[in-house]
Amino acid sequence: DAGVIQSPRHEVTEMGQEVTLRCKPISGHNSLFWYRQTMMRGLELLIYFNNNVPIDDSGMPEDRFSAKMPNASFSTLKIQPSEPRDSAVYFCASSSSSGGAYNEQFFGPGTRLTVL
Amino acid sequence: EDQVTQSPEALRLQEGESSSLNCSYTVSGLRGLFWYRQDPGKGPEFLFTLYSAGEEKEKERLKATLTKKESFLHITAPKPEDSATYLCAVRPTTGGFKTIFGAGTRLFVKA
Numbered sequence: 001d002a003g004v005i006q007s008p009r010h011e012v013t014e015m016g017q018e019v020t021l022r023c024k025p026i027s028g029h030n031s032l033f034w035y036r037q038t039m040m041r042g043l044e045l046l047i048y049f050n051n052n053v054p055i056d057d058s059g060m061p062e063d064r065f066s067a068k069m070p071n072a073s074f075s076t077l078k079i080q081p082s083e084p085r086d087s088a089v090y091f092c093a094s095s096s097s098s099g100g101a102y103n104e105q106f107f108g109p110g111t112r113l114t115v116l
Numbered sequence: 117e118d119q120v121t122q123s124p125e126a127l128r129l130q131e132g133e134s135s136s137l138n139c140s141y142t143v144s145g146l147r148g149l150f151w152y153r154q155d156p157g158k159g160p161e162f163l164f165t166l167y168s169a170g171e172e173k174e175k176e177r178l179k180a181t182l183t184k185k186e187s188f189l190h191i192t193a194p195k196p197e198d199s200a201t202y203l204c205a206v207r208p209t210t211g212g213f214k215t216i217f218g219a220g221t222r223l224f225v226k227a
Contacts, residue, residue: 004159031213043160043203043217055212091159095213104150105215107159 004108006092012114018080021111024073025094033093033105034067034077043091049075050097082115089113118143118208122218129194129225137189137202137221145209149187151180152203154220160203163189194225 005024013019025032033048047057049069057067069075079086089112093105119142129135141149148167152160164173166182173180177198179190189202201220208214
Protein backbone atom coordinates (compact mmCIF):
# COMPACT_ATOMS: atom_id res chain seq x y z
CA ASP A 1 0.00 0.00 0.00
CA ALA A 2 1.31 3.46 -0.90
CA GLY A 3 0.07 5.03 2.31
CA VAL A 4 -1.67 8.38 2.52
CA ILE A 5 -0.80 10.53 -0.49
CA GLN A 6 -0.79 14.33 -0.35
CA SER A 7 -0.16 16.89 -3.04
CA PRO A 8 1.48 19.21 -3.56
CA ARG A 9 4.35 18.61 -1.11
CA HIS A 10 5.29 22.29 -1.16
CA GLU A 11 3.21 25.31 -2.09
CA VAL A 12 4.32 28.91 -2.17
CA THR A 13 1.67 31.48 -2.96
CA GLU A 14 0.91 35.14 -2.50
CA MET A 15 -1.55 36.57 -0.06
CA GLY A 16 -5.08 36.59 -1.45
CA GLN A 17 -4.62 33.62 -3.74
CA GLU A 18 -6.66 30.44 -3.54
CA VAL A 19 -4.85 27.33 -2.33
CA THR A 20 -6.08 23.75 -2.75
CA LEU A 21 -4.47 20.86 -0.92
CA ARG A 22 -5.25 17.29 -1.93
CA CYS A 23 -5.31 13.97 -0.12
CA LYS A 24 -5.81 10.34 -1.08
CA PRO A 25 -6.40 8.16 1.99
CA ILE A 26 -5.38 4.55 2.40
CA SER A 27 -7.74 2.27 0.54
CA GLY A 28 -10.35 0.80 2.87
CA HIS A 29 -10.05 3.49 5.52
CA ASN A 30 -13.34 5.22 6.27
CA SER A 31 -12.15 8.16 8.38
CA LEU A 32 -10.10 11.10 7.12
CA PHE A 33 -8.56 13.92 9.11
CA TRP A 34 -7.00 17.26 8.18
CA TYR A 35 -4.45 18.73 10.60
CA ARG A 36 -2.31 21.86 10.65
CA GLN A 37 1.07 21.93 12.37
CA THR A 38 3.00 25.03 13.42
CA MET A 39 5.80 25.61 15.89
CA MET A 40 3.57 27.82 18.02
CA ARG A 41 0.42 25.69 18.15
CA GLY A 42 1.62 22.17 17.41
CA LEU A 43 -0.68 19.73 15.63
CA GLU A 44 -4.26 20.97 15.43
CA LEU A 45 -7.23 19.04 14.08
CA LEU A 46 -9.09 21.11 11.50
CA ILE A 47 -11.83 18.75 10.35
CA TYR A 48 -12.56 15.07 10.07
CA PHE A 49 -14.83 12.96 7.88
CA ASN A 50 -16.38 9.59 8.53
CA ASN A 51 -17.69 7.66 5.52
CA ASN A 52 -17.18 10.82 3.41
CA VAL A 53 -19.40 12.93 5.71
CA PRO A 54 -17.93 15.88 7.64
CA ILE A 55 -18.40 15.09 11.33
CA ASP A 56 -16.55 17.82 13.20
CA ASP A 57 -15.28 21.03 11.61
CA SER A 58 -14.93 22.97 14.84
CA GLY A 59 -11.19 23.27 14.28
CA MET A 60 -11.53 25.11 10.97
CA PRO A 61 -10.15 28.55 11.81
CA GLU A 62 -12.56 30.64 9.77
CA ASP A 63 -14.76 30.76 6.71
CA ARG A 64 -11.76 31.09 4.43
CA PHE A 65 -11.16 27.38 5.01
CA SER A 66 -13.31 24.68 3.46
CA ALA A 67 -12.94 20.93 3.00
CA LYS A 68 -14.69 18.37 0.86
CA MET A 69 -14.65 14.62 0.46
CA PRO A 70 -16.56 13.77 -2.73
CA ASN A 71 -15.69 10.07 -2.53
CA ALA A 72 -13.85 7.57 -0.36
CA SER A 73 -10.54 8.06 -2.14
CA PHE A 74 -10.18 11.82 -2.36
CA SER A 75 -10.40 14.93 -0.19
CA THR A 76 -9.48 18.58 -0.62
CA LEU A 77 -8.74 21.40 1.78
CA LYS A 78 -9.19 24.84 0.27
CA ILE A 79 -8.10 28.22 1.57
CA GLN A 80 -9.59 31.26 -0.13
CA PRO A 81 -8.24 33.89 0.19
CA SER A 82 -4.95 32.80 1.74
CA GLU A 83 -3.12 34.91 4.34
CA PRO A 84 0.47 34.81 5.64
CA ARG A 85 -0.73 33.43 8.99
CA ASP A 86 -1.98 30.32 7.13
CA SER A 87 1.65 29.31 6.54
CA ALA A 88 2.10 25.89 8.13
CA VAL A 89 2.44 22.20 7.33
CA TYR A 90 -0.91 20.62 6.57
CA PHE A 91 -1.28 16.89 7.19
CA CYS A 92 -3.93 14.50 6.05
CA ALA A 93 -4.45 11.26 7.98
CA SER A 94 -6.75 8.29 7.55
CA SER A 95 -8.01 5.58 9.84
CA SER A 96 -10.39 2.66 9.90
CA SER A 97 -13.06 2.05 12.50
CA SER A 98 -13.97 -1.55 11.98
CA GLY A 99 -15.96 -3.43 14.59
CA GLY A 100 -16.34 -0.41 16.85
CA ALA A 101 -12.60 -0.09 17.45
CA TYR A 102 -11.05 3.33 17.10
CA ASN A 103 -7.77 2.66 15.41
CA GLU A 104 -4.62 4.66 14.98
CA GLN A 105 -4.29 7.28 12.28
CA PHE A 106 -1.87 6.99 9.38
CA PHE A 107 -0.43 10.32 8.31
CA GLY A 108 0.64 11.53 4.92
CA PRO A 109 3.94 13.36 4.29
CA GLY A 110 2.29 16.76 4.59
CA THR A 111 2.06 19.88 2.44
CA ARG A 112 4.29 22.76 3.47
CA LEU A 113 2.38 25.95 2.67
CA THR A 114 4.05 29.34 2.54
CA VAL A 115 1.89 32.41 1.97
CA LEU A 116 3.92 35.52 1.14
CA GLU B 117 -11.45 21.31 28.64
CA ASP B 118 -9.61 18.28 27.25
CA GLN B 119 -5.87 18.86 27.41
CA VAL B 120 -2.58 17.06 26.79
CA THR B 121 0.74 18.25 28.23
CA GLN B 122 4.08 16.68 27.39
CA SER B 123 7.36 17.08 29.26
CA PRO B 124 10.12 17.80 28.87
CA GLU B 125 9.96 19.93 25.72
CA ALA B 126 13.40 18.66 24.72
CA LEU B 127 15.64 15.91 26.02
CA ARG B 128 19.28 15.30 25.21
CA LEU B 129 20.71 11.86 25.97
CA GLN B 130 23.91 10.04 25.40
CA GLU B 131 23.68 6.77 23.52
CA GLY B 132 22.75 4.06 26.02
CA GLU B 133 21.38 6.51 28.59
CA SER B 134 17.83 5.38 29.43
CA SER B 135 15.10 7.91 30.25
CA SER B 136 11.36 8.56 30.17
CA LEU B 137 9.04 11.02 28.45
CA ASN B 138 5.86 12.15 30.19
CA CYS B 139 2.36 12.80 28.86
CA SER B 140 -0.21 14.20 31.28
CA TYR B 141 -3.79 14.41 30.16
CA THR B 142 -7.09 15.84 31.32
CA VAL B 143 -10.19 14.42 29.69
CA SER B 144 -13.73 13.73 30.81
CA GLY B 145 -13.25 10.13 29.74
CA LEU B 146 -10.46 8.34 27.86
CA ARG B 147 -11.22 6.21 24.82
CA GLY B 148 -7.55 5.74 23.94
CA LEU B 149 -4.07 7.24 24.25
CA PHE B 150 -1.66 7.16 21.33
CA TRP B 151 2.08 7.65 20.95
CA TYR B 152 3.55 8.76 17.63
CA ARG B 153 7.07 9.42 16.41
CA GLN B 154 7.74 12.29 14.01
CA ASP B 155 10.97 12.74 12.07
CA PRO B 156 11.84 16.14 10.56
CA GLY B 157 9.94 16.82 7.34
CA LYS B 158 7.67 13.80 7.75
CA GLY B 159 4.24 13.00 9.11
CA PRO B 160 3.77 11.37 12.51
CA GLU B 161 4.24 7.61 12.58
CA PHE B 162 2.13 5.48 14.89
CA LEU B 163 3.86 3.67 17.76
CA PHE B 164 1.34 2.52 20.40
CA THR B 165 -2.26 2.66 21.54
CA LEU B 166 -3.15 2.29 25.22
CA TYR B 167 -6.73 1.96 26.39
CA SER B 168 -6.82 1.45 30.15
CA ALA B 169 -4.79 2.22 33.26
CA GLY B 170 -2.14 -0.39 33.95
CA GLU B 171 -1.70 -1.28 30.32
CA GLU B 172 1.83 -1.52 28.89
CA LYS B 173 3.13 -2.00 25.36
CA GLU B 174 6.65 -2.52 24.06
CA LYS B 175 8.41 -2.15 20.76
CA GLU B 176 12.17 -2.59 20.52
CA ARG B 177 13.71 -0.04 22.92
CA LEU B 178 10.41 1.69 23.65
CA LYS B 179 7.83 0.87 26.32
CA ALA B 180 4.64 2.84 26.89
CA THR B 181 2.69 2.76 30.15
CA LEU B 182 -0.62 4.31 31.20
CA THR B 183 -2.15 5.50 34.46
CA LYS B 184 -5.40 7.36 35.04
CA LYS B 185 -3.72 10.74 34.61
CA GLU B 186 -0.55 10.21 32.59
CA SER B 187 1.44 8.05 30.26
CA PHE B 188 5.15 7.44 30.09
CA LEU B 189 7.29 6.49 27.12
CA HIS B 190 10.36 4.72 28.44
CA ILE B 191 13.40 4.56 26.19
CA THR B 192 15.95 1.91 27.13
CA ALA B 193 19.53 2.22 25.90
CA PRO B 194 18.64 4.69 23.13
CA LYS B 195 20.54 4.92 19.88
CA PRO B 196 21.08 7.99 17.67
CA GLU B 197 18.37 6.72 15.30
CA ASP B 198 15.84 7.15 18.11
CA SER B 199 16.27 10.92 17.76
CA ALA B 200 12.88 12.36 16.79
CA THR B 201 9.89 14.21 18.20
CA TYR B 202 7.56 11.99 20.20
CA LEU B 203 3.91 13.01 20.21
CA CYS B 204 1.25 11.91 22.65
CA ALA B 205 -2.44 12.11 21.73
CA VAL B 206 -5.71 11.31 23.46
CA ARG B 207 -9.12 10.42 22.12
CA PRO B 208 -11.85 11.41 24.60
CA THR B 209 -14.99 9.33 25.01
CA THR B 210 -16.96 12.32 23.79
CA GLY B 211 -16.24 13.82 20.37
CA GLY B 212 -16.26 10.76 18.16
CA PHE B 213 -12.94 10.36 16.37
CA LYS B 214 -11.51 13.66 17.57
CA THR B 215 -7.90 13.30 18.72
CA ILE B 216 -6.02 15.90 20.76
CA PHE B 217 -2.24 16.04 20.39
CA GLY B 218 0.35 17.29 22.84
CA ALA B 219 3.15 19.63 21.75
CA GLY B 220 5.68 16.80 21.70
CA THR B 221 9.08 16.04 23.21
CA ARG B 222 12.09 16.50 20.98
CA LEU B 223 14.60 13.75 21.73
CA PHE B 224 18.25 14.04 20.74
CA VAL B 225 20.50 11.00 21.22
CA LYS B 226 24.21 11.59 20.81
CA ALA B 227 26.61 8.83 19.85
